[in-house]
Amino acid sequence: KAGVTQTPRYLIKTRGQQVTLSCSPISGHRSVSWYQQTPGQGLQFLFEYFSETQRNKGNFPGRFSGRQFSNSRSEMNVSTLELGDSALYLCASSSSQGALGTEAFFGQGTRLTVV
């Protein structure tokens, strides 16, 4: 059974640009949640999508958005990048709604560097 796949693994962007990250969940999983990990703030929840609908959202500005497709694949978009957006972005998939409500399977992450 394939795991959670995140692409790309590494990304370097310039301030002011926008970026789109992709996450393919485990087959059959309908919940995808996104997280930002930085040395200063630790791991923080961004949002969760279940059946193509955003179900929960963390405390992040509107520059951070996402969507989920009918095949459960999810994308996360960050517009007008700031230096502070440099982080490891992780996604996780689970079988039911509620990020971490059931066993969560994480991808390897996308390392975003904003210069």
Add this chain to the structure above:
Amino acid sequence: KQEVTQIPAALSVPEGENLVLNCSFTDSAIYNLQWFRQDPGKGLTSLLLIQSSQREQTSGRLNASLDKSSGRSTLYIAASQPGDSATYLCAGPLGGSYIPTFGRGTSLIVHP
């Protein structure tokens, strides 16, 4: 503000020791609590999930307990091995929501 605190922040032990990692949270109505392992630069691996109706879960050399009344969870690692070296995080949805809150983690080094 709902918080999850992990103590100690770092731990270095010789191989073979039994370890206790602590996680405390501010919400006694926690929905569940999950322990994860993270290797440097990698994603998280779920180790144990304890539902609110459960008191503990076991997997191999790992045992996790949950005491909602005191706001604490403990991860016990028996007979530690160098391969256990990683950062261990606990997390759960707090405040009656589905929004998970993570601790800052315990960085564990097990030396041969």
